[in-house]
Amino acid sequence: MKLPKLLQAVLVVVGVYIGFKLVFSVGLHQPIPSSLLTMYMFFVVVATLLVTTATEESAKEMSAPIKALVEDPSKKTIRNIVFVLVPLLAAWMTYSKLAPSFEAPVELRTIHPAPPSSLKAYGKSFDMMKLENPFSKFQKEDPEKFKVLVKEGGDVYYKNCHFCHGDKLDGQGQYAQGFNPLPLNFQDVGTIAQLQESYLFWRIATGGPGLPKEATPWLSAMPVWKDFLTEDEIWKVILFLYDYTGQAPRSWAAH
Amino acid sequence: MKSFLKIMLFCILVLIGFVGYANFGIPQVKPAPPPTEEKLDLGNMTMDQFIALGEKVFNGKGTCTLCHNNVGKRAPMLDGAGEEAVANSAPLRLKDPRYKGKATTPEEYIRESMKEPSAFVVATFGSDGDTKSPMPNVTTGSIGMSEAEVDAVIAFLQNKAGSEVTVKIPVGAPPSAEGGAAAPAAPAKTPEEVIAKFGCGACHKIGKEEGALGPDLTHIGKSRNEAYLRKGILDPDADIAKNCPGAPCSPGMMPADLGTKMTGSELEMLVQYLVKSK
Amino acid sequence: MSFFSGFKRLTCLTLLLSLLFAGGFSFTSIPVFANMANAEEAVKSEGTPTESVKEGEKKAEYPPAPKLTAADYPQIGGFNPRILVWIVAQLHLWFAAFVLAVPIFVLIIEAIGMATKDQRYDNMAYEFIKVSMAAYSITASITAIMGGLLTFTLLVFYPDLFKYMASLFSRSMLAYAFLFFAESASLYVYYYGWHWLEGGFKKWVHLTIGLVLNFVGTVLMLLANAWVTFSMSPNGVDPATGAFLGSEWDVIHNFLWNPLNLHRVIANIAYGGSIIGAYAAYKFLSSSVKEEKAHYDWMGYTANVIAVGGLLPLPFAGYWLTAEIYAYSQQMGITLMGGAFAWLFIMQAVLIGALFLSVNYYLWCGMGRSEGSGRYTKHIWWIAALIVGCFLVWFTPHTLVLTNQELKALGGPYHKYLGPLGIMPAKNTAVNIMIIMTFLSFTLYRRANKIATVSWAASGSAIQAAIFVAAILNIIFLGVYHGYFTNTAYKVAASIPQVLSTAVVIISTLIIDSMMFKGAKEVGPLRWGKVPDRSQYALFMLAVSFTWLMGLMGYVRSGIRQHWHVNSIMRDNSIDAFTPTIGVAAQVVTSATVIFMAIVIFIFWLSNISSKKSAVH
Structure with missing residues (x-):
């Protein structure tokens, strides 16, 4: 038996929805955020409508049951039920959207906010546009020295940073779970691999309090490292971060 | 007409959809307001501190004392006593028939003289019949003083002259592009930086700088050796050159304290640079 | 890259030509706006002949940019x-x-x-x-x-x-x-x-x-x-x-x-x-x-x-x-x-998605002009599915809006599986596949009214299908491998072979089609307006x-x-x-x-x- 087109469409939409829920919540244990799922489903519904109305026949098939519902005298009972249910559903959705709840408001946090154009630290001003790691050049010029520098950076890291960012640089340090936001996972391709070294220097030197407003400086637990580390130590630890994770800073040299 | 209305309705609905999504579908991030132009401490500064800042700039970053000293007589004294002080002589100069600037008050006159030194050249200190001043505009180039620093220097000069300080502490202006005169200068990394840092170009023709008071150094490596040049920096009055453009060279013109101000590497960089300038 | 340098040359040429146009007209005469440029300021900076720190400043007749309040x-x-x-x-x-x-x-x-x-x-x-x-x-x-x-x-x-x-x-x-x-x-x-x-x-x-x-x-x-x-x-x-x-x-x-x-x-x-x-x-x-x-x-x-x-x-x-x-x-x-502005690009992604969907929808509807389209309409649904799939990747934001419950469930602001979709390699992959699929819609539309008469029509179509599949697999491989397992310099580089794959699909399909449908039989006259x-x-x-x-x-x-x-x-x-x-x-x-x-x-x-x-x- 062939299912009516409208029912097919509804089934497809419901199937996709359940599929998303199953795969992400049950299968991967990482549920899709509801805000995103809403948008996903919106476009799934739109696309389903587009596909089912692309040809004249299927468009007729699609609209036939709706037409029948509205016009066919024999469907009076079901019509009345639907006409009561639909406004109720809309009312319920509006109510549940507007009803106050105990949920804390969603706070939007920009993880990588735009850096300032210049940075003041160590009694001088760094031009973020031109700032470069003074040690990067040794990677090619003097690999031996570079290795030593990376090792020194590693020492700095394990003395200061690994408590939160983890000994594998994966953001899983001993204290990590105590923080919200969590310490960043440097192994993730979405973090340091997306950034230039000057950016890391800025983030390490000024820490959480140095974040701009959109990145909620009041939440971050990152210390202001320029008060504890020297300029060279910060540059060395940056070398270490990239070296350990096997990432390279964002650069346009290859371009 | 019906189809026209239908189309309009459709387009308007699409637009409402877009604007609705932009307003309610995605979070509204309020971009940070424009930074107030770094106040630093100007907001909290007392007039005394402001005058102290001016003195620091006058003796340091501004490189004013390179010429405005009573040794070389290259430029009029500014911070002397009585008539010598520019803050006191300014009213007279404003009335001078040779004056061609736009200033009406002493404060404006001093500010103008820093930015457009040729607006009035004190007799005997200029070229072309005292119409052109050898002084650079201090807000540009390697000196690059900010408006606030210019004001601070005016406050310092007025205070030093014992006249009323008419300058207001500016609010919301950066004291300097590089983080203020207070910041100790970092050691220079290239000879060009050394030249810029110590303001050699204010008097000498060197590199891209075109000073016209001291000897031309662009080809100095041809005629002088390394030892002579090093000594020339550390003890400038030991041997006075004879080929100054303009008036004859005189002892005391070049600051004698470069040896204490420069780091070892800066001195060596500069000497090597000069030796190679052939 | 030679394309870009070629383009640069072209723009140079165009500009040169425009200079020629305007040459006799304006270039020797006084700029019309000269009176607007503050004449006083020009006088001001003339008074600083010794100021010569940078080369350009020798031309001191130009005033600095005004500082405004x-x-x-x-x-x-x-x-x-x-x-x-x-x-x-x-x-x-x-x-x-x-x-x-x-x-x-x-x-x-x-x-x-x-x-x-x-x-x-x-x-x-x-x-x-x-x-x-x-x-x-x-x-x-x-x-x-x-x-x-x-x-x-x-x-x-x-x-x-x-x-x-x-x-x-x-x-x-x-x-x-x-x-x-x-x-x-x-x-x-x-x-x-x-x-x-x-x-x-x-x-x-x-x-x-x-x-x-x-x-x-x-x-x-x-x-x-x-x-x-x-x-x-x-x-x-x-x-x-x-x-x-x-x-x-x-x-x-x-x-x-x-x-x-x-x-x-x-x-x-x-x-x-x-x-x-x-x-x-x-x-x-x-x-x-x-x-x-x-x-x-x-x-x-x-x-x-x-x-x-x-x-x-x-x-x-x-x-x-x-x-x-x-x-x-x-x-x-x-x-x-x-x-x-990160969220603006989500907005932009939605709009671009809307553009792609409307274009495709127009092509699908247009198949109704031909009687032979019945052979192809059955493919619409999976083309649509692929486009929508890519589109969802295309607008997945890097920063997710999370409620506190979701934050807890995820263990942090990062989504392990959706997070990587927020950065460029995923977007590049998605947009390339979206383009290929749109092109496929177009190809099917063009075929709707034609029946190939050449002997190798079946194998020709098979080759085209193989090219499509290979290119898509290649694009996905490049996106995943270079996007997530190498560093950024390659990330930029990977987008070029991806674009090339797309270009190969488009060009090869057009060539094979033009040969395959030479002298093809028409199913019936195209019913324009229907x-x-x-x-x-x-x-x-x-x-x-x-x-x-x-x-x-x-x-x-x-x-x-x-x-x-x-x-x-x-x-x-x-x-x-x-x-x-x-x-x-x-x-x-x-x-x-x-x-x-x-x-x-x-x-x-x-x-x-x-x-x-x-x-x-």
């Missing part, structure tokens, strides 16, 4: 100067894009007509330029009015900024005015010479005039682009003071000029197609005569093909522009993609989305300068220096779109009246 911005009436200038500038841009796009469109159609020897194309090109000639002269004058209005509002509300820009671009502004004149002249020759220059060699002459017309139009746009990109990536001025260094070419040829040029030229073609598509759709819906319906259906289809042709390479041009913005300034790049009205709304969707999207991207292009009139040279110290939120920007853009649509509809209505009148005579 809030008092320097006139407040007149209850106007919000920024929103006023914003809307006027946006309208100017749309009309200018339209005015430039129509000749591009007409020229392409004329060339197609010449190549295929199909008189219909030539007729349509002529008809379009005839119908739009009335519209065009109004549009051109509206563009001129808008341009004048823009100058006026800038002069009134941002006098110092205008003076500064005028002092830098004095010559090119003059050249601009002159070229505007040349544009109109060549347009009239092109239009009135249409029938006179027909057939054989004469047609070539006519085509050349069309080329000159488009060339002048493009140079006009390039000049205007220079003003815009200068404010983003200033060049040719002293970085400390903003004083002009003496070479106007340096000021024009700034860092972001060419990337923006490429982006805007391509977008113009797509935009012209979409607006004309909307025009055809309007005529289609409002007419009841069968022949007319068939004609406008065909016109809408052709316009749509051209719009799609422009739409497909557009993401890559945009990608290049963004990469160059990043390369110019990390701060600008992050402000654009990761900072306050498309559902729904499909025409897809064309409106395309035009409206395109217009709105241009406005939105204009906001962000301008917004990433933040509180600068000219980035890091001249600060905006007006009370409106803050950056508005996306919601506010969307409201402004929507208002501007409504004004634009109203004027365009009015123009179409006017031209309708005039063409009806001439039909009576």
Whole structure:
């Protein structure tokens, strides 16, 4: 038996929805955020409508049951039920959207906010546009020295940073779970691999309090490292971060 | 007409959809307001501190004392006593028939003289019949003083002259592009930086700088050796050159304290640079 | 990359030619704006002959960029100067894009007509330029009015900024005015010479005039682009003071000029197609005569093909522009993609998705014109599924909006599986597959009415299918491998083979198709005009989305300068220096779109009246 087109469409939409829920919540244990799922489903519904109305026949098939519902005298009972249910559903959705709840408001946090154009630290001003790691050049010029520098950076890291960012640089340090936001996972391709070294220097030197407003400086637990580390130590630890994770800073040299 | 209305309705609905999504579908991030132009401490500064800042700039970053000293007589004294002080002589100069600037008050006159030194050249200190001043505009180039620093220097000069300080502490202006005169200068990394840092170009023709008071150094490596040049920096009055453009060279013109101000590497960089300038 | 350098050469050439045009006119004479540049300031800096720190400062006759305070911005009436200038500038841009796009469109159609020897194309090109000639002269004058209005509002509300820009671009502004004149002249020759220059060699002459017309139009746009990109990536001025260094070419040829040029030229073609598509759709819906319906259906289809042709390479041009913005300034790049504007790109993704979906929908609906389409309609659903799948990846944001419960469930703000979809490699992969699928829709549409008669038809189709599958797999492999398992330098590099894969699919399919369907049997005559009205709304969707999207991207292009009139040279110290939120920007853009649509509809209505009148005579 062939299912009516409208029912097919509804089934497809419901199937996709359940599929998303199953795969992400049950299968991967990482549920899709509801805000995103809403948008996903919106476009799934739109696309389903587009596909089912692309040809004249299927468009007729699609609209036939709706037409029948509205016009066919024999469907009076079901019509009345639907006409009561639909406004109720809309009312319920509006109510549940507007009803106050105990949920804390969603706070939007920009993880990588735009850096300032210049940075003041160590009694001088760094031009973020031109700032470069003074040690990067040794990677090619003097690999031996570079290795030593990376090792020194590693020492700095394990003395200061690994408590939160983890000994594998994966953001899983001993204290990590105590923080919200969590310490960043440097192994993730979405973090340091997306950034230039000057950016890391800025983030390490000024820490959480140095974040701009959109990145909620009041939440971050990152210390202001320029008060504890020297300029060279910060540059060395940056070398270490990239070296350990096997990432390279964002650069346009290859371009 | 019906189809026209239908189309309009459709387009308007699409637009409402877009604007609705932009307003309610995605979070509204309020971009940070424009930074107030770094106040630093100007907001909290007392007039005394402001005058102290001016003195620091006058003796340091501004490189004013390179010429405005009573040794070389290259430029009029500014911070002397009585008539010598520019803050006191300014009213007279404003009335001078040779004056061609736009200033009406002493404060404006001093500010103008820093930015457009040729607006009035004190007799005997200029070229072309005292119409052109050898002084650079201090807000540009390697000196690059900010408006606030210019004001601070005016406050310092007025205070030093014992006249009323008419300058207001500016609010919301950066004291300097590089983080203020207070910041100790970092050691220079290239000879060009050394030249810029110590303001050699204010008097000498060197590199891209075109000073016209001291000897031309662009080809100095041809005629002088390394030892002579090093000594020339550390003890400038030991041997006075004879080929100054303009008036004859005189002892005391070049600051004698470069040896204490420069780091070892800066001195060596500069000497090597000069030796190679052939 | 040689393409880009080739492009650079081309733009150099065009500029050189424009210099020749303007040579006798303005280059030896005194810049018209010289009296505007503050003469006193010029005197001021002449008084510093010894100041000679940087080479350029030897040319001390140029004043530095003015430093402004809030008092320097006139407040007149209850106007919000920024929103006023914003809307006027946006309208100017749309009309200018339209005015430039129509000749591009007409020229392409004329060339197609010449190549295929199909008189219909030539007729349509002529008809379009005839119908739009009335519209065009109004549009051109509206563009001129808008341009004048823009100058006026800038002069009134941002006098110092205008003076500064005028002092830098004095010559090119003059050249601009002159070229505007040349544009109109060549347009009239092109239009009135249409029938006179027909057939054989004469047609070539006519085509050349069309080329000159488009060339002048493009140079006009390039000049205007220079003003815009200068404010983003200033060049040719002293970085400390903003004083002009003496070479106007340096000021024009700034860092972001060419990337923006490429982006805007391509977008113009797509935009012209979409607006004309909307025009055809309007005529289609409002007419009841069968022949007319068939004609406008065909016109809408052709316009749509051209719009799609422009739409497909557009993401890559945009990608290049963004990469160059990043390369110019990390701060600008992050402000654009990761900072306050990150959500704008989700909005943009939704709009681009809407564009792709409407284009595809139009093609699917269009299969109804052919009786042979039944063979292919069964494929629509999985093409749609793939496009939607890619589209979902395309708009997945890097920063997710999470409730606290979700935060807990995820163990942090990062989503392990969706997070990686938020960065560029995933987007590149998605957009390439979306383009390939759109092209597949187009291929199926073209086949709907044909039956191949060559003996190797089956194996030919199999080869094509294999190329499609291989290219998609390759794109996914490149995206996943280079995007997630190598470092950033490769990430940029990976996008190039991805684009090449897409290009290979498109070119090879077109070649095989042209061979396979040589002398193919037609299933039946194409029933132009037999498309559902729904499909025409897809064309409106395309035009409206395109217009709105241009406005939105204009906001962000301008917004990433933040509180600068000219980035890091001249600060905006007006009370409106803050950056508005996306919601506010969307409201402004929507208002501007409504004004634009109203004027365009009015123009179409006017031209309708005039063409009806001439039909009576």
